[in-house]
Amino acid sequence: MSNSTARDAIVLKIKEVLSDRFGFEIAQLEESSRLRDLGVDSMHIVEIMMDMEADLGVKLEDLSVPPNPSLGEVVDAIARNLPAPAGSP
Numbered sequence: 001m002s003n004s005t006a007r008d009a010i011v012l013k014i015k016e017v018l019s020d021r022f023g024f025e026i027a028q029l030e031e032s033s034r035l036r037d038l039g040v041d042s043m044h045i046v047e048i049m050m051d052m053e054a055d056l057g058v059k060l061e062d063l064s065v066p067p068n069p070s071l072g073e074v075v076d077a078i079a080r081n082l083p084a085p086a087g088s089p
Helices: 003-022 042-055 069-078
Strands: none
Touching: 003 042, 003 069, 042 069
16 A cells, blocks of 8 residues: 555544544545644544554554644654555665
8 A cells, every 4th residue: 555545544534533423524624624623632632543553453653743733634643653665665
């Protein structure tokens, strides 16, 4: 799976989790959406990241995100913990 494909899959999964837990329409969630503005606090973000860890079957070592992260910043934090695709330097 390429980095782009993996990232797209993470974006979709997080949107699905936010939809399931908070009732958001997936279409209204953009990568630029600030999670705090949506009512998602830091504990929810950690829970989402831990769910992603289980779903992806990887250990997320670096869970650091900026204060009031966007959906895209959470995706980036998860993606940087994924193993590099085969053939990557």
